[in-house]
Amino acid sequence: MLKLILSGYAKILRTIIIFAALLAVCVAAGSAVVWPLWKLANADPSLYTALICLLIAAAVAFFAYKRGRKAFRADPRKFLIRLASIAVLLAGAIGSIALVLAWHRALAGTVVLATIAAYGILAFGFGSSRRPARA
DSSP, X not given: OHHHHHHHHHHHHHHHHHHHHHHHHHHHHHHHHHHHHHHHHHXXXXXXXXXXXXXXXXXXXXXXXXXXXXXXXXXXXXXHHHHHHHHXXXXXXXXXXXXXXXXXXXXXXXXXXXXXXXXXXXXXXXXXXXXXXXX
């Protein structure tokens, strides 16, 4: 009976030790990543900003490439239409924001409407389902 009780406490102690070791590894790894970035952010904020933006862009590009390659192999036409619709949305958003910041709000509204129209044509006008020809 005593051996069974001690075995139970040993399992609990082992779990606590493993948890503490994993916590220490996580804290050490986090510190190894965060501390140099913090020092860089204090020493040269513009370089830090550029580095972080570059890392984020690289991650987005990597995942977009992996997903895009698979989608392109499945249906190239649908992939290209989807890519064009994303490009239209991004260009419309960037263009309208730039126009608002340049105090051309009416023109920005026109760009938003044109973006909605172009996206509608790409998303719904070139759908993958073929419509039967009218007789």
